[in-house]
Structures are given as structure tokens and as C-alpha cells.
Amino acid sequence: MRIVLGIGGGIAAYKAALLLRLFTESGHTVVPVPTEAALRFVGAPTWEALSGQRVSTDVFDRVDEVNHVHQGQAADLVVVAPATADLLARAAHGHADDLLTTTLLATRAPVLFAPAMHTEMWLNPAVQANVAQLRAHGHTVLEPADGRLTGPDSGPGRLPEPEVVRDAALRLAGDGGAPDGPLAGTRVLVSAGGTREPLDPVRFLGNRSSGKQGVAIAAAARDAGAAVTLVAAHLETPVPAGVEVVHAGTAEQLRRACVRAAARADVVVMAAAVADYRPARIADAKLKKAEDGSNPVLELVRNPDILKELVDLRNTARRRQLLVGFAAETGDAETDPLTFGRRKLVRKGCDLLAVNHVGENLVFGQDTTTLTVLSAAGAPEQVLEGSKTDVARGLVARIAQELAGVRAGA
Ligand code: CTP
16 A cells, blocks of 8 residues: 655654554555654654655655645555644645645545644644544544643643554555454454442542553454454553444443453453452442541442353353453462462363463553463463563464364364
8 A cells, every 4th residue: 555644743753753664564655745844853864764765845846747746646545643733724724835735635545634732732722623624524533642742741632652543544544454364254352441430429449450451452353354342441542443442431331341242252352450349339429528537438349250251151152252361460479470370260261361460560551561371271371472562463363273273163
């Protein structure tokens, strides 16, 4: 595919260099079209070296090739990242004062804008009106990510991570999953994130799960060709494009969503951190401190074990379904995390159990991880290590292998 990568003049232009690499690594030709302002952040040599293409910003360059319309006409996909407030305004109003804006006007390919700017600018009604205008023109405008901005401030306005932009862009161009991938024709249910159990209208019991690992598994399963349903509890990471998302706040909501989606799933991956207990009562009004100074006692009740229930349902229905559980283990003075994992595999009755070694600074919210895959059928332990994306791909490859066995009735 030929992708025009428009680059706006913002500090996040450096992230567009990573995006360019991701596109070329998946075999696409990328034509970078920076604005003049973008070149003040990242220079032309970088774009030319990474893409192998000549770079110009100006409509009067390469006039013999009618470059100002040629790039747009030849593109299969146009991605603008970072899309600054100025660039969104010029694109929304059909300006044609540089090569990028003429390219945007001349293309019939799908166009995706990935905005990046300070929160105040993003929330400004003028910018929001331009975004609405672009969407009304049929373009896709991603929501910016929420987080640390260039200065000490933080909020919505960050350029989404390059992988997120790539996934959304390839989906838009109809090139997301692999039709002949190892999970083609299968349905995969992934639960991710941490449940939140309300105590009163403003408080909840929660946990530190970011949902990154589950979301990475959903994306990897999608890339392997599966139709993916992501049952999302509280996530601190964006949901991937091209998967069906069902939101669930509490363990009970997650249970209902999972039971429903599991009925037609070939694979279930329970990566969600489900609260084992919830407050016995949810107060209708905000709980007040006791006037006599006494400490409150919180009564908790057990939540259903969803994974166990899904295993029972699968067994009763004699469904050919692969069930994968997760275990976050710290180990204790006498027992190492894997021993706890092996016991849990037996207790839950799932086919595979992915054991994460967790602790204060391990795994939760981090981007790298180590996961040991235990198998009920007694296959040797498999250790997957690296970024959460790499580990997710490794797990999905293992799932595809196991599924072939389940389908063969082994
Ligand atoms: N899980 C679930 N329902 C629950 C609790 C956990 O489906 N109520 C799933 C998780 O999604 C995960 C697996 O079970 O796939 C293991 O979760 P974990 O909380 O580590 O296991 P527990 O059974 O709660 O064991 P313990 O707290 O004793 O370690």
C-alpha cells in the first residue's frame, strides 16, 4: 500500500518517525509530506532516510510531475500525524497553500488525522468545530491520548502512541487483520482491565491493572485474523481499532458480558483483574464520617469466579473452546509464583494459565513483562518475555497452535 504520511509542525513530529518505521516494516511504501513547520522539529534528511523518498513541502517543487495532486491521487491511505490545530483548521476549510493541503484535497483515499496539541487548544470550540467539520467530510479524526504534554501539564492532547495510530490507519484502509492469519475464521473473547466495585456514588474498590496486556492480546488476535470481542473493565490504555468493545464496570457486569460473548467464542482469554470481593451494600448517598469518631467496618461478599463459570459452561455444553486464564502471583515466603500458578490452573480448570510475576514495580502499568504459560495438558512451560505487544503475539501464536489441537478433537 502507498501511504502518504502528512506531518504537522508540532513536537510530536518525532513520533511520526516511529510511525513511518512501523508502516515500512509492514511492507508499505510511505511518502512523507511534512509541513514547513514540521521541518523545524524534524529535518528532511530524517524523513528521506527513513522512507527512501524525496521530501518536499512546496507546491512549486517538482512541478513537471504535477506533484501537488499526484501524491494525493496515488495514495491508498493518507495519515496526518501529528495534526496540529493549524493543520486541522486548514484541512477543514479546504486550504491549498502547501503540498500537504493540496494532497489532502486531491486524494480519494481514506484520510486519518491524529491530533496533538495542548489540552486548552484541543478543547477550544474553534478546534472542536474543525474536527467536527473534518468528520462531516468523511475523514477519521482520532481522539488524542490523555497524558503528559510537552511542558509540566497533562491532559488530553498527546499524540496517540505510534502503534495505536498505525492500527487505526490500517483498519481504515481495510488492511488490519490477516485474512489468512493463524486465527482467521475464529472468534476470540478477551477480557481486560480492572473491575471497580462501588461503595457509594463516589467511591469504589479497584485494583492496579492497566489493561495493557489484555488490550495487546486483543490487538494481536485481531492481527492474526480473529474476530475479537474485548470486554473492557477499567482501562488505562486506548482500546484497539477493529475489535468489538463491550464496557463492563463491576465483576457482575463483566460476568454477564463474558458469558454472553463466550457462547460463540472459540477462544476465551480472561486477562481482566476481577475483584474477588465487592462491598455487601452500595450506599445510595455518599458515606459520611461517623460523628462519634468510630471507624467504619466494610462488609465484603464474594464475587462469582467468572473463569470457573466459563469452564463449567464450556464443559456442560461440550463446546470446543480454548480457555486461557491469567494469574498475577507474588509468591510468598514458602511458595514460588509458579507453584501457586500450577495450583490455580487445576482449581480453575482452564486449558492454559499465563502466570505473571507481580510486585510493587513489576508488571502493573509497565510496558515489559515476563509471562510463563502453563498447560493443563502437561505441555512444557513456555516463557514469553519482552514488551507486552511481543508477549501478546507469543501468546496468540501459542493459542493458535492449541486451537488447532482442540479443533482436531485432540
Ligand atoms: N477471575 C475470574 N473471576 C474472578 C476472579 C478471577 O474470572 N472473580 C479470573 C481472572 O481473570 C484470571 C484468573 O481468574 O484469569 C485468575 O485470577 P486471580 O484473581 O489471580 O485468581 P483467584 O482465583 O482470585 O486466586 P487468588 O486470589 O487466590 O490468588
